[in-house]
Amino acid sequence: MASASRLFVLYFVMMVFVVQMYLEAADVGASTAAGLQTNGMNRSLLQTIDCNAACGQRCKEASRHKVCLRACGTCCAKCNCVPPGTSGNKDVCPCYASLKTHGNKPKCP
Template sequence: MLINRYINIQIFCFLIFPYKYAHAQTQGSLLQQIDCNGACAARCRLSSRPRLCQRACGTCCRRCNCVPPGTAGNQEVCPCYASLTTHGGKRKCP
């Protein structure tokens, strides 16, 4: 009887703990999303074409979850952001 209870507890733990761990990881990743609108507004504030800059920056931010600091340059801070290119091979992200 005691052995059956012990086995049931082990099975329960193997089934429940991975679910709780995966759920905790999902919740944590949702909390770490950056505010793309705010980050891109800061990045594009000096652009001569702010709407185009905001649109491109927003696309890159949603894909990479990162926007380099400042209004230009600093692309080494976000390698994903720096690696996105257009069909013509030019950098996509401002």
């Protein structure tokens, strides 16, 4: 009888681990979808913005236009978001605002 109760406990512990792994996997999926939230709208994983057009608008008044476009394009590809306007408004896209260079300076224009 003691071996049956040990098997039950072992089975129970294994089921708890399986449920925990499932819940963690579901949480990762939810946080990924939440990370793609832009302007109050959730973007599906397949929908992306036109980085060339968005960065063209963002960098149209930059003194170093090509440098701005290159940095903005990299940030847009990572975040799938570019803040509106030619400067500021980074609160709209927290991912874009949080990227840093190797020198710990803001990467995105």
